[in-house]
Amino acid sequence: MALTLKKRSKDMKTSSIINHYGEERETYLGPVAPPLFQTSNFCFRSAKELRKALHNEFSEPVYSRGNNPTVAILRKKVAALEGMSDCLVFASGSAAVTATVLSLLSSGDHIVSVKKPYAWVGYFFSEMLPRFGIGVSMVDGRDPGNFMKAIRPETKLIYLESPNSLTFEIQDIEAVANMASERNILTMIDNTYCTPLYQKPAGMGIDIVVHSASKYFSGHSDMVAGLVCSNDEIIQKVFVSGMMALGGIISPHDAWLMLRGLRTMPLRLEKSRQNAEALIRFLEGHARVERVIYPFSESFPQRELAAKQMKGANGLFTVVLKEPGKKSIDRLCESLEHFLLAVSWGGYESLVLPLDAVGSHEGMPAHAVRVYAGLEEAETLIGDFRQALDDY
Numbered sequence: 001m002a003l004t005l006k007k008r009s010k011d012m013k014t015s016s017i018i019n020h021y022g023e024e025r026e027t028y029l030g031p032v033a034p035p036l037f038q039t040s041n042f043c044f045r046s047a048k049e050l051r052k053a054l055h056n057e058f059s060e061p062v063y064s065r066g067n068n069p070t071v072a073i074l075r076k077k078v079a080a081l082e083g084m085s086d087c088l089v090f091a092s093g094s095a096a097v098t099a100t101v102l103s104l105l106s107s108g109d110h111i112v113s114v115k116k117p118y119a120w121v122g123y124f125f126s127e128m129l130p131r132f133g134i135g136v137s138m139v140d141g142r143d144p145g146n147f148m149k150a151i152r153p154e155t156k157l158i159y160l161e162s163p164n165s166l167t168f169e170i171q172d173i174e175a176v177a178n179m180a181s182e183r184n185i186l187t188m189i190d191n192t193y194c195t196p197l198y199q200k201p202a203g204m205g206i207d208i209v210v211h212s213a214s215k216y217f218s219g220h221s222d223m224v225a226g227l228v229c230s231n232d233e234i235i236q237k238v239f240v241s242g243m244m245a246l247g248g249i250i251s252p253h254d255a256w257l258m259l260r261g262l263r264t265m266p267l268r269l270e271k272s273r274q275n276a277e278a279l280i281r282f283l284e285g286h287a288r289v290e291r292v293i294y295p296f297s298e299s300f301p302q303r304e305l306a307a308k309q310m311k312g313a314n315g316l317f318t319v320v321l322k323e324p325g326k327k328s329i330d331r332l333c334e335s336l337e338h339f340l341l342a343v344s345w346g347g348y349e350s351l352v353l354p355l356d357a358v359g360s361h362e363g364m365p366a367h368a369v370r371v372y373a374g375l376e377e378a379e380t381l382i383g384d385f386r387q388a389l390d391d392y
């Protein structure tokens, strides 16, 4: 067989993208694992070649802020997974969002965003952008009509995050995308929760997809990174402004780690989801549990929409407990032996986070814990919650 799958086709299987596509093995002596180009700059045989490359930093390796062959492999794979033309990789999910918005919008423009986006995106929207003359309206995204009502003549962008990672409200992606494209408004979504394996927003008409790759993409809780996928025109704009000028790029080494993480993303995501489902079945039957918030739970108010636009939910959910009896929510979290008390998710390890520790949004339930089911045995996780809830 050829050492590399060079051509991308519409029906390319996920495993072909993850295992082969974009590897350029012929170019690099046929390594099975991709080479790590840990270099800042690239040299040329002649001034003429250098000059030529400098005019095309988007495609030519000149300096690793713009182009690096290890990062280039990752870009191809992620774009193919999302079904979009191209991808840029940033030093964090936050950098991916902020660099993209700053590349595409100008003073006087307006954004309509779903309420309660990821906390630092929310800060960027409400505290930083107004300083540069960009207004942001936040709407309850459960009704697509709310986006329409908030649109102004100067609205340039609609920002979605579906589901969010605390209380999991979702937006009707297709309805919002259709309404926006009729009005020439760009749409952007944070697709971190689902990953492209469980939700492909481009197929529903979304223009820009962003991810925190610190979660399932890297998968081993050893790096922070972000991704932006879009069409060539938008990617070129973000490349020049958000990437070359603002400069918040990923290091070649972290890109290499993410490529390694990506190899097992389908397996990890599946196992984490199965563990979450098993744990949720146990928790929903427990006398001290009020309810579980999870997009595919029977009790989830938007379950039908979730099933329509998502292939699955992941390993992250929130459990709402009854009034504490003998011990507090904090004590409950501390008495779990197999769950680490930490932020983030998407790694191999199970985590808990008292929901009130991340701030108090309206509609946020009291006595709630966000749970991330990692890759342990389901019995281990269930047994642990059983013992911790025993004297709650």
Ligand SMILES: *Cc1c(COP(=O)(O)O)cnc(C)c1O
Pocket (backbone or CB within 6 Å): 092, 093, 094, 095, 118, 164, 165, 190, 192, 193, 211, 212, 213, 214, 215, 224, 225, 226
């Ligand atoms: C973690 C996260 C982010 C922020 O990404 P960083 O890589 O931490 O900068 C944005 N959106 C969602 C949904 C996240 O979970």
